[in-house]
Amino acid sequence: MNPPSLLLDSLATELLEPVSLELPPGTVTCLSGASGSGKTRLLRAIADLEPHRGTARLGERAQEDMRAHDWRRKVMLVPAESAWWCETVGEHLQEPQPEALAALGFGDEVGEWSVDRLSSGEKQRLALARAVSFSPAALLLDEPTANLDPDTTRATEQWLVRYIREHRIPALWVAHDQEQIRRVADRHYHIAGGRLEES
Amino acid sequence: MEVIDLSWWQLALAAGLVVVLAACIYLARLGLAGSLLLAAVRTTVQLTLVGLVLEALFSVGSLGWVALMGLGMLLLAGREVMARQQRRLRGGWSFTIGTAAMFVSAFSVTVLTLVAVIGPTPWYEPQYAIPLLGMMLGNTMTGVALGLDRLTESLWRQRQLVENRLMLGESWSSACGSIRREAMRSGLMPIINSMAAAGIVSLPGMMTGQILAGTAPALAVKYQILIMFTIAAGTGFGTFVAVTVASRRLFDRRERLRLDRLTTSSG
Numbered sequence: 001m002n003p004p005s006l007l008l009d010s011l012a013t014e015l016l017e018p019v020s021l022e023l024p025p026g027t028v029t030c031l032s033g034a035s036g037s038g039k040t041r042l043l044r045a046i047a048d049l050e051p052h053r054g055t056a057r058l059g060e061r062a063q064e065d066m067r068a069h070d071w072r073r074k075v076m077l078v079p080a081e082s083a084w085w086c087e088t089v090g091e092h093l094q095e096p097q098p099e100a101l102a103a104l105g106f107g108d109e110v111g112e113w114s115v116d117r118l119s120s121g122e123k124q125r126l127a128l129a130r131a132v133s134f135s136p137a138a139l140l141l142d143e144p145t146a147n148l149d150p151d152t153t154r155a156t157e158q159w160l161v162r163y164i165r166e167h168r169i170p171a172l173w174v175a176h177d178q179e180q181i182r183r184v185a186d187r188h189y190h191i192a193g194g195r196l197e198e199s
Numbered sequence: 200m201e202v203i204d205l206s207w208w209q210l211a212l213a214a215g216l217v218v219v220l221a222a223c224i225y226l227a228r229l230g231l232a233g234s235l236l237l238a239a240v241r242t243t244v245q246l247t248l249v250g251l252v253l254e255a256l257f258s259v260g261s262l263g264w265v266a267l268m269g270l271g272m273l274l275l276a277g278r279e280v281m282a283r284q285q286r287r288l289r290g291g292w293s294f295t296i297g298t299a300a301m302f303v304s305a306f307s308v309t310v311l312t313l314v315a316v317i318g319p320t321p322w323y324e325p326q327y328a329i330p331l332l333g334m335m336l337g338n339t340m341t342g343v344a345l346g347l348d349r350l351t352e353s354l355w356r357q358r359q360l361v362e363n364r365l366m367l368g369e370s371w372s373s374a375c376g377s378i379r380r381e382a383m384r385s386g387l388m389p390i391i392n393s394m395a396a397a398g399i400v401s402l403p404g405m406m407t408g409q410i411l412a413g414t415a416p417a418l419a420v421k422y423q424i425l426i427m428f429t430i431a432a433g434t435g436f437g438t439f440v441a442v443t444v445a446s447r448r449l450f451d452r453r454e455r456l457r458l459d460r461l462t463t464s465s466g
Binding site for chain 2: 048049063068073076077081
């Protein structure tokens with residue numbers, strides 16, 4: 001069975017005119033735009049975290065055809081700032097994936113780490129590891145390398161692109177850095193004036 | 200045993216202590232002297248009025264008047280619950296949830312206690328029904344208000360955490376589970392502390408009142424234990440209902456956290 005695309009069907013937020021778009025499996029679609037232009041709101045609407053018009057579909061199944069928490073487990077949003085509520089990192093991971101953790105620069109012992117000792121960069125990379133531990137069917141990435149140094153950014157984005165291609169999942173990636181967009185994007189859209197335009 | 204009557208000038212002596220305290224507060228520039236005197240005046244006026252109402256009610260003793268008095272007390276308690284929340288649900292939800300929670304807990308436990316435990320004739324005898332309901336509502340009100348205030352404040356402050364849990368596919372009830380439990384604990388702690396300290400750290404007000412009025416201490420103690428247990432049940436069930444319903448209201452049909460359904464108290 002072919003993995004599903006993520007489709008936006010006249011999806012509109014308060015800041016954005018209706019968007020119809022197909023995000024094919026195994027591809028990275030980058031989204032850029034000025035701060036406050038509505039990038040994060042669009043991601044939140046796709047994840048069904050805030051009221052919106054229109055709908056999003058994963059293959060044949062629309063948001064409203066699934067229970068909200070089932071939808072979010074499939075179409076997973078990784079926020080720019082992650083929150084951690086259990087004592088250790090391992091308690092947050094559904095099915096820890098050692099390969100992903102290693103690619104992100106962590107050893108097996110990271111599961112025992114206290115979340116209190118995590119730096120912002122570690123939190124950001126571990127949020128990615130946490131998301132993939134749930135085996136999502138689509139990824140919504142809100143500036144996933146914003147807190148990382150240049151070398152770690154390159155390593156993280158290479159792993160992310162490889163993961164997306166190998167697992168044949170669609171990904172919508174919010175980014176500001178034009179160089180990064182050139183490196184990772186299969187397609188690139190820009191939000192300006194409440195409209196989404198292909199770059 | 201005869202109860203010693205209190206004249207108004209004897210009360211004036213006690214009021215003199217409050218005036219002296221107000222003077223000290225004024226000299227210490229605490230900015231509370233006016234509030235203290237106003238509260239003292241309110242106490243005098245409110246209790247005098249309620250005394251008159253109770254005397255009239257005791258003489259009439261009909262179910263209709265008792266029910267009307269109970270309804271008035273319930274609505275005032277509902278308003279008080281709403282006023283005590285820093286962030287409250289919009290559009291009358293806060294008042295409705297608080298009032299409904301107190302109705303199903305305080306009212307039902309009071310009626311159950313009157314009918315099944317104390318057993319006065321008739322069962323709504325105002326001498327028993329009104330004080331019992333008053334104590335139930337007063338304590339349940341505190342529990343419900345504390346629980347709701349903790350719930351809304353915690354959801355507001357921890358919205359990033361709750362939404363992050365939603366993003367990982369948790370249901371609304373799981374995502375706010377720890378916050379709901381903390382809110383319920385907040386509502387229940389005062390009555391648990393009161394029960395734990397009763398008779399050791401403090402002598403409960405009702406028991407003290409009964410003893411002053413000439414009741415044998417052993418009987419006063421039995422009534423106090425009964426009241427403590429019923430208050431605990433009423434407060435617990437009321438807090439449970441209020442926190443459960445309010446937390447559900449803060450998530451919509453699609454399990455989205457809807458903090459736009461809260462408004463901030465202007466007070």
